[in-house]
Amino acid sequence: MGNKGAKKGVPSELTPRQIAMLKATTKYTEPEIRQWHASVLQESPTGKLNKKQFVEAYKRFYPGAKADTYCQLAFSVFDANNDGTIDFNEYLLAVAAASQGDLDDRLDVAFDICDTSDDGQINQKELATMITAAYDLRGETDRKGDHDPKKRAAEIISRLDIGGDKKLSKAEFITGCKNDPVLCHLLAPNVH
Numbered sequence: 001m002g003n004k005g006a007k008k009g010v011p012s013e014l015t016p017r018q019i020a021m022l023k024a025t026t027k028y029t030e031p032e033i034r035q036w037h038a039s040v041l042q043e044s045p046t047g048k049l050n051k052k053q054f055v056e057a058y059k060r061f062y063p064g065a066k067a068d069t070y071c072q073l074a075f076s077v078f079d080a081n082n083d084g085t086i087d088f089n090e091y092l093l094a095v096a097a098a099s100q101g102d103l104d105d106r107l108d109v110a111f112d113i114c115d116t117s118d119d120g121q122i123n124q125k126e127l128a129t130m131i132t133a134a135y136d137l138r139g140e141t142d143r144k145g146d147h148d149p150k151k152r153a154a155e156i157i158s159r160l161d162i163g164g165d166k167k168l169s170k171a172e173f174i175t176g177c178k179n180d181p182v183l184c185h186l187l188a189p190n191v192h
């Protein structure tokens with residue numbers, strides 16, 4: 001009893017060891033890591049973000065974006081140890097994977113964000129939610145006709161689903177996105 005390390009407040013200072021680890025696993029320089037850290041501390045003095053704080057921190061970097069839906073989806077992927085908060089290491093590693101990795105890595109993250117049920121498959125409902133999130137991020141308000149997220153999800157799945165189970169596996173998703181730059185940009189909003 002009373003010995004739960006996880007309950008202790010996390011020191012808000014970056015340790016030299018943490019900086020060395022983050023430099024080794026991302027392409028960020030030490031000043032960049034400190035800058036990201038400062039931005040997280042603005043939201044939370046403990047350096048840990050709950051879902052609401054995560055959305056606010058994200059918006060700070062992408063002002064003007066309607067990021068709520070995307071952040072809701074991304075939160076569970078970024079919270080790698082599933083404790084309901086995103087600590088700075090989880091945050092920076094996820095940001096790095098989404099923005100610095102090669103195309104396969106970034107599409108891998110996009111797939112995980114999209115696969116909210118975590119069963120390794122994207123179904124039409126999951127894809128429609130992701131498309132809605134992508135529209136929000138891009139400020140696209142037209143949701144009618146061909147832009148209807150449900151219709152669009154159905155169309156994309158029928159095109160990319162090679163196996164014929166009406167769902168997209170990670171391989172089908174990554175191959176499909178790579179062959180279609182427009183789709184790639186839509187479904188992996190961090191991929192430029």
Ligand SMILES: [Ca+2]
Pocket residue numbers: 079080081082083084085086087090
């Ligand atoms: Ca966590």
Ligand SMILES: [Ca+2]
Pocket residue numbers: 115116117118119120121122123126
């Ligand atoms: Ca799924």
Ligand SMILES: [Ca+2]
Pocket residue numbers: 161162163164165166167168169172
């Ligand atoms: Ca399939």
